[in-house]
Amino acid sequence: MPSRPSLSRALAGALLVTLCAVLVFSASVDCAAKVxxxxxxxxxKINEYMAKVEQALAEQRVNRNDLDRAQQALDEIIKGYPDYANIEGVRAAAQRIEAGRQAIEKxxxxxxxxxxAEASAQKTAExxxxxxxxxxxxxxxxxAEGAKGRFGVPMSDAALIAALKPQYEAAMVVYEEFLKTGIDKESHWKLxxxxxDIRVSLENYRGSVARLCxxxxxxxxxxxxxxxxxxTASQPNVFPKDQFENARVMVAGVRLLYSAASEELRSLEADLxxxxxLQAxxxxxxxxxxxxxxxxxxxxESAMLKKLAEDIVTKAYPGVEILRIHVVSSDWVTERVEEWTDTTKTAWRVRVTRGLTAQAAVKLEGECLLYTIFxxxxxxxxxxxxxxxxxxxxDRxxxxxLPPAW
Structure with a gap:
């Protein structure tokens, strides 16, 4: 049986070991609880930096500066506080950094x-x-003859305008097809x-048609x-027949360009x-x-002048029957003119013209006519x-x- 002093020393040793264990455990607990x-x-700081990184990402921007600052702060923890590198807050910060890095790369x-893709789309659009x-x-x-844009030159010839209508219609088909695409004409200088150019051509053609009408x-x-x-005139006159005929020709030209049912042609035909x-x-x-x-x-000279008038009429209208011929001017009218011989203006001349008027009454194709002859x-x-x-x-x-025959 051991002595009392020995027992006391053993108990004291055991208590010391227990105290040390308690102290170590206490220190460990205090270390975990106090970062x-x-x-x-x-x-x-890492969380503040990453908040800025994430805000930039939300705005489709890259903020690598704050990502680098956050990574630097994490590296400092790992290097300076290795015992705390795996605590929950540090692990979460590391995960946040990695998620930010992957998001930035994406x-x-x-x-x-x-x-x-934009460059490819731009190239395709061009x-x-x-x-x-x-x-x-x-x-x-x-x-130019044969040019597809011939219709787009301003014109006054109705027959030519009508002949070029297929060109106009073909251009209109292409232009309307282009408009349906919705392509912005300002997207390319050539376009x-x-x-x-094509719009002006189309407008010119429509303008030529409308102008003639x-x-x-x-x-x-x-x-x-x-x-x-x-x-209501005391001595009414018809409109000059040659000028009236010119108007008829103009209307005939318009008929080539408008349908019979169009308001423009119907109104024109009514006025004509x-x-x-009225003329009739x-x-x-x-x-x-x-x-x-x-x-x-x-x-x-009277007889000779009448014969000349007769020859002029019979040459113009073979088979005509001469009824009467009068020289209706009582005397010659003389005109003296100094002029160039032609448009080249290389020679000068003096021309004296004497003239008078005759009339010939004739029967032609069953109708009695009166010709006035110079x-x-x-x-x-x-x-x-x-x-x-x-x-x-x-004139009819x-x-x-007819005056009495002499």
């Missing part, structure tokens, strides 16, 4: 891919724009110019309004019909009262040319109004 300020402050890759420019520019106004309508209304004034009716009514009155002017020329003789630089002449006017008359 150093150097760790907590850095974890706080955003950067997405931006590169988007930029490449190619399409250039293709459309090539199609549209074919219809630029061009006066902008080509769109302008407007001019014809204006002319027909002028004739109609003038004839209206003649209805009114003018024609006044002409009937004038025919009823129209007579030959008296035979006024009493010189020895007879003249030119003397150029002292040399006299043969007598000649031409028919100036043709009634055979009963």
């Amino acid at each position: 150093p300020g150097g760790v907590t402050s850095r974890v706080k 955003l950067e890759k997405d931006k590169v891919a988007a930029k490449e 190619a399409i724009a250039e293709q459309w420019a090539e199609r549209l520019e074919l219809y630029k106004a061009d006066s 902008r110019q080509a769109e302008y 407007e001019e014809a309508h204006r002319r027909v209304r002028e004739i109609r309004d003038w004839l209206v004034t003649q209805e 019909a009114e003018a024609e009716a 009514a006044i002409d009937a009155i004038m025919v009823e009262s129209r007579c030959m002017k008296p035979d006024a020329f009493r010189e020895q 007879l003249r003789q030119d003397t150029i630089d002292g040399t006299a040319n043969p007598l000649t002449g031409h028919i100036m006017f043709t 008359m009634l055979e009963k109004n």
Whole structure:
């Protein structure tokens, strides 16, 4: 049995060991419960930096500076406080950094891919724009024979305008097809110019058509309004027949360009019909009262002048029956002119013309007509040319109004 002092020493030793164990355990518990300020402050900074990184990502921006700062703070914890590198707060901060890094890398890759896709789309759009420019520019106004844009040159020839209508319609199909694509004409300078050119061509063609119709309508209304004034005149006159015929030709041209059902042509035809009716009514009155002017020329040349007038009429209208011929001017009218011989203006001459008027009453194809004829003789630089002449006017008359035969 051990002695009391020995037992006391053994008990004291055991108590010391127990106390040390308690102290070690207490220190360990205190270490887990109390994280150093150097760790907590850095974890706080990491979270602040990562909040900025995540905000940038939400705005589709990259903030690598704050990501690097957060990583630096984490590295400081791992190096300076290795015992705390795996505590929950530090692990969470590390995971947040890694998630931010992966998100940044993905955003950067997405931006590169988007930029490449945008460049590819831009290249494709430019190619399409250039293709459309090539199609549209074919219809630029061009006066060259056979050019597809021939229709786009302003014109006044109704027959030519009508002949080029298929070109206009083909251009219109292409232009409307382009408009349906919704492509912005400003997306390419070539397309902008080509769109302008074809649009101007189309506008020019429509303008040519409308202008011819407007001019014809204006002319027909002028004739109609003038004839209206003649209805109440003491000595009514028909509108000059050659000018009236010109108006008819203008209307005929408009008929080539508009459908019969169009409002423009229907209105024009109505005004022309009114003018024609007025012209016919006044002409009937004038025919009823129209007579030959008296035979006024009493010189020895009279018979020769009448023969010349007869020859002029029979040459113009073979088979005509001459009823009467009068020289209605009582004397010659003389005109002296100094002029260039032609448009080259290389030679100068003096021309003296003496002229007078004759009338021939004839029967042609069962109708009695009165021709007014101008007879003249030119003397150029002292040399006299043969007598000649031409028919100036043709009017209807009634055979009963012929003067008595001598």
